Amino acid sequence: MGQGADVLSDPALREIASKIAGEIIISDKPGLEMKKWRERFGLTQVEVAALMGVSASVLSDYESGRRKSPGARFVSRFVRSLILRDIERGGIVLSGLRRILLGSESLKQAVLDMREFSIPITIARFCEYISADLVVGAAHMSTPLLGYTVVDSIKLVLDVPSYDYVKLYGATTQRAAIFTRVTYGRSPMVAVKSMQAGMGGLRPALVVLHGVKKVDELGLEIARRENIPLAVTRIEDVNELIDRLRSIK
Amino acid sequence: MGQGADVLSDPALREIASKIAGEIIISDKPGLEMKKWRERFGLTQVEVAALMGVSASVLSDYESGRRKSPGARFVSRFVRSLILRDIERGGIVLSGLRRILLGSESLKQAVLDMREFSIPITIARFCEYISADLVVGAAHMSTPLLGYTVVDSIKLVLDVPSYDYVKLYGATTQRAAIFTRVTYGRSPMVAVKSMQAGMGGLRPALVVLHGVKKVDELGLEIARRENIPLAVTRIEDVNELIDRLRSIK
């Protein structure tokens, strides 16, 4: 049980564990479901049994249907052992289960820079660094930022598969999302809002537009209504923008 | 068990059931977790016990900790009874649990029409009905559509909260998403793609733009790369467009 508490302290892992356990429990044949998950993790009965501290025939009893209703304690130990073993082996299967955490090549191309700050910086200070004017959300000048992500907005909408979008937020959404090569400024706001749909309302603390002189009125209105601070940088060269960002300590 | 099969045949309910069951199983105190969920559904032990066909003291034994490791069969029955009872009472709690399925007022305003077809209709036929030209995805002319959703794109991006976006798909994504009052045609494509990020890649089978003469090139490119059929309707009046849609049998 001490083992279990350690493994499931990570919310993401706990979510996966809950999912697996739930599927096993509501299944008409819990044993078969256990087998499915065991095989999905690429583990043998012997291996899982060793991790659980029981003999392999225990698992066989369930998987073959001899035992029909595993108890909560057993299932919990079973799931934890799957997860623990996968973690020990590099977490390959778990990675697949939470595919959204893996970065595709196109994402790497679209993300020009990304960083977490060791010390939070206010939106006001951040905007100074990159010569940006806050056009929406003046009340947020003192909001702290914990990092930023610079994306090539054209590559983002054309090349990056949608399942990679969530990775733009890295370890925290308390960051600035900087869209470069923007034409009007509407699409970034639409994208940010639409991305919220399946992400529990997650969105960046600040959106910065680069390459646009006058923001499209609809884009502005979206920012106002969604209460998302929106800034426009006066820097024209993307590389200079990135240099400025990297100078932030 | 026959009862269980009926209740969980709905994928959405099954998802909720799995979630609840999983939480109970991986909890260090399954009985307390059961109590939490029972109370969350606003049910008494007596009521749940009656639904499960056992005496109330059985539930008390678990919730009080006298019994520590409920079996899969028991937990499954427990969860099903919660769901069944809530459904009988109008599904209020379940609705809260899957809030994304409830429509907010602004969504109602933004959705001009929405329907499922009793008989699938091909994209080609569908476009004929609404005088639409397929500009991307000619190979999809025979793809079947099971329904459509007509949205006011301006209201969608301005008024509708992002958590309501998923409801645009109703019972199936194998539908046409029709955006009215479109200016360039880029935002709808950006929105559709961005919405996929947290929704497991779900997207409509066809996107129809209304109100635009020439689709923005980036919008076209998104459609091509995402392999989303894109059509533009020649009808100018929104009401006529809706009348046409409603004439589809």
Place this chain on the structure above:
DNA sequence: GCGCGCCTTCGACAATAGCTTAAAGCATTT
């Protein structure tokens, strides 16, 4: 104060899970 409903406790028993070891089956490798 009484009745009612919900919850808890308790004793008791049947059924089954949890678990072991040994043997057998099966596929693959040496």
Place this chain on the structure above:
DNA sequence: AAATGCTTTAAGCTATTGTCGAAGGCGCGC
């Protein structure tokens, strides 16, 4: 053919669940 590894089957035993009904506690309304 023998060895190896994984899986299944079987017998058997202990521990625990699943379940009951009776009794008691508590809060609320009449």
